[in-house]
Amino acid sequence: MDSRKWLAVFAALALTASAHARPGNDIADSPKQQSNEVISSKDVHVKPDESQDIKSTLATANTETTVVAATTSTEKVEETKNAEVTKPVNEQFPHAVLFGGTCGGSIISAKWILTAAHCTIFSSGRYVLAGTNKSDDDTGFERxxxxxILHPKFSVGPYWLDADHFDIKQVAADWDFLLAELEEPLPLDGKKIAAVDINDQSEVPEGLAVGYAGYGAEHHGDYMRHDMHGMDLEVQADSACQEALVQYEPKTMLCTKGRAPRYDSACNGDSGSGLVANGKLYGVASWVQDDAHRCFNGALVVFSRVSAVRDWIRQVTKI
Known part of the structure; x- marks a missing residue:
């Protein structure tokens, strides 16, 4: 199922939750008010058997109130989550940009973009487009x-060779980082255009839910898409990539894979896109399992590990 269909499903769930529990003041507060009135009515005289009935009624009312309040609270949390999912992609990933028309990238300040160094193979990287979900309708801000500035240790595999003839499965890159300084600052608004915080911790927990946004192709060799898409991934143990991908280097790379049920991946044109979680940038999209031949769901997706170059970013950008 594609992202738009998932958004429709989540929107339907949000409406259903809303129909079941609007702000629960009337439901949750009424029993409490009745209970307080009975308890505070010292002048009311009842028979012993009636007193027992009242106590039983009060206990039931309090239990029901607790259950209703807890249910309402849970549904409100679900509504908040669903509302977040149904945001436009660029508002879910306000740091995401189109770099040079061929790659993704991340805003790390009003004047600096972080992307993949290998993107210069396909583009001169003369501009970025930010603050939009579409690359073809003249919305957003172009700079x-x-x-x-390429990382001084950047290297890339033999992309110029015939992959079939030389039995090349994936063309990997190492220290795959590029910093782009803009001529004019982007108008950061914190909603559609925002700088992302840079993670500086080398340890990234296995199982961390992460995601990225980009304009990459749907199938291997296709043209890039005009609509920005968001992808859901999960951090894997380094061993998962080391066993499957001979080029994988844990020091400078981060191993990920798509989460159920879509098992998202990445394809040509998604390079440079920023891997984020909880408002922090963890990686830069670099290469994918078997990317010399195909794009497929469930592939291992390798990101350049941002924490490995935190000092270099600070040195160049003063950020």
């Missing part, structure tokens, strides 16, 4: 790039 020219003033200069680009």
């Amino acid at each position: 020219r790039v003033k200069r680009i």
Whole structure:
């Protein structure tokens, strides 16, 4: 199922939850008010058997009130989660940009973008587009790039060779980072355009739910999409990538895989997109399992580990 269908499902769930429990003041408060009135009525005289009935009624009312309040609270949390999911993709990932028309990227300040160094193979990286879900309708904000700086240790595999002839499964890159300084600052508004915080912790917990947004192709060799898409992944143990991918280096790379039920992946054009969780940037999309031949759901997706170059980013950008 594609992202738009999932958004429709989540929107339907949000409406259902809303129909079952609007703000629960009337439901939750009424029994409490009745209970307080009975308890505080010292002048009311009842027979012994009536007193027992009242106590039983009060206990039942209090239990029901607790259950209703807890249910309402849970449904409100679900409504909040569903509302977050149904946001436009660029509002879920306000740091995400289109870089040079061929890659993704992340806003780390009003004037600096972090993306993948190998994106320069396919584009001169002359501009970025931010603050929009579409690359073809003249919305969003375009900014020219003033200069680009590649990480000094950047290297890439033999992308120029015939993958079939030389039995190349994936073309990996290492230290795959590029910083782009913009000629003019982006108008950060915290909603559609925002800078993302940079993670500086080397340890990233296995199982962490992460995601990225980009314009990459749906199938291998296709053109990039005009609509921004969001992808849901999960951090894997380094061993998962080391066993399957000979080029994987834990020091500079981060191993991920799509989460159920979609088992999202990445494809050509998603390179450079920022991997985020809880408002922090953990990685830069670099290469994918078997990417010399195909794009497929459930593939291992390798991101360049941002914490490995935190000092370099600080040195270049002063951020």
